[in-house]
């Protein structure tokens with residue numbers, strides 16, 4: 001049942017899952033398949049049902065920041081970004097960040113997963129095994145306009161009966177012909193890829209996104225759909241924030257997680273709920289890390305400074321933070337029909353909404369980009385020549401940078417675009433070498449932790465960002481764009497020399513909001529880590545982490561697909577433990 005009143009929950013749960021984002025929704029769903037197990041899922045945020053801004057794919061860019069369904073974190077001043085602070089968004093709603101994200105669905109390369117198998121020494125994390133989970137979790141769904149999708153994806157590598165809908169763009173986008181013409185004109189530079197979710201991701205192809213016909217498919221719509229949430233052994237409690245993990249330190253051996261405390265606000269009543277089998281943290285890279293630290297799992301000395309007593313000393317918690325730096329660049333477009341029309345003209349927007357409501361069609365059915373390019377720099381490129389031997393991507397099948405296009409002014413910077421008609425090419429750096437941290441600021445769960453994304457703090461990251469920036473310019477100056485692309489928008493014309501470009505990058509880089517690795521899996525070769533290969537927290541018992549924070553390295557792509565698969569795999573590990 002879906003509950004808002006904490007006094008209505010039971011007192012006999014086997015599993016308490018914290019956070020109804022991707023990890024938590026999948027795990028709560030899969031564990032409650034066993035009618036003998038009682039599962040409680042606790043979510044700090046609100047219900048997603050009935051919120052048009054959330055369900056209409058086109059509105060994704062306006063779902064954050066500063067909404068009632070976002071957490072609204074801010075980073076510390078970034079040394080690599082000239083001291084700028086960054087807003088950092090996470091969803092605070094059923095479905096978590098999958099309810100506010102841009103829905104781009106990328107499984108990663110087979111190298112990414114095989115690297116995870118090598119790191120963990122557990123072959124079940126390799127591409128071959130995880131591929132079966134990708135098939136299990138997905139239903140490939142016709143696009144809203146039902147166009148012929150031949151040549152736009154490979155049906156043989158997709159699922160047909162899983163909870164999560166994945167689709168191709170469902171409305172014509174005026175950029176698509178230019179993008180694919182450029183690709184064809186320079187196919188050796190930017191090759192075509194039929195399906196970047198086949199294990200081979202390199203190339204430019206049609207974008208796949210978690211969209212079900214004309215609405216967003218999220219962890220909530222897929223894994224917490226009414227038919228699941230009505231299971232008698234599954235309770236989903238919303239608008240309650242978990243404040244601490246409870247441990248029994250009197251047991252023989254490692255301290256045992258026995259339950260959690262939660263409350264709706266700093267002054268509200270604090271409740272306790274017990275878990276007979278396990279507590280599973282799925283609060284995301286920030287939420288789960290914050291909770292571990294608040295509960296005494298972290299660097300002992302740092303915790304002591306803010307008044308938290310140690311349960312298990314582990315300096316790895318909150319370290320190794322990785323995120324993708326992102327740059328959005330703008331060109332003036334020779335059109336009067338880009339999304340800028342809907343951004344600036346309220347009548348046009350009202351018409352688009354009326355059409356969408358009446359037909360389920362039109363441009364509101366899609367997320368921001370019709371296509372995606374995932375590329376590596378060739379060995380003879382300036383970038384590779386000046387960074388000999390430095391390889392941060394998972395392997396030769398993994399991309400180093402990404403292109404996305406928006407038919408209008410798009411940006412993660414919290415400033416409105418100028419008036420006029422534009423097009424945007426975003427570059428995402430997929431294998432950065434900078435590492436950031438999350439640390440505790442206070443022993444109070446109501447005070448945000450300190451977040452440092454550490455963007456562009458290595459020479460490598462600056463070099464690769466500059467190289468990707470130049471490649472984007474090359475792409476946009478191809479002859480295919482003649483007549484449509486009227487030139488770089490005012491903010492770029494002054495950035496020509498490397499020093500000028502570097503200054504532009506430091507002034508404009510934002511997160512892609514893919515934060516990972518703050519509770520990374522241990523390497524089987526020894527050394528540090530926060531969870532083992534079955535995602536159990538080391539040093540304690542009865543506690544796991546199932547979310548984006550456990551990957552030891554960042555996906556070369558967008559993380560949501562990988563977290564769905566991770567949580568499916570983790571659910572089988574939990575089921576096997578208690579079978």
Ligand SMILES: Cc1cc2nc3c(=O)[nH]c(=O)nc-3n(C[C@H](O)[C@H](O)[C@H](O)COP(=O)(O)OP(=O)(O)OC[C@H]3O[C@@H](n4cnc5c(N)ncnc54)[C@H](O)[C@@H]3O)c2cc1C
Nearest residue numbers: 019021022023044096097102103104242284287548558560
């Ligand atoms: C603007 C934006 C665009 C993005 N676009 C894409 C994209 O196109 N494709 C893609 O793959 N990824 C995208 N992402 C990233 C992706 O959505 C996230 O990486 C992913 O959702 C993380 O999943 P998770 O399960 O780790 O955590 P989340 O989905 O963040 O879920 C965590 C949940 O736990 C809850 N929670 C946290 N702490 C507590 C607590 N103490 N008590 C109770 N509940 C708690 C939160 O409210 C939240 O619901 C985007 C992110 C943003 C912000």
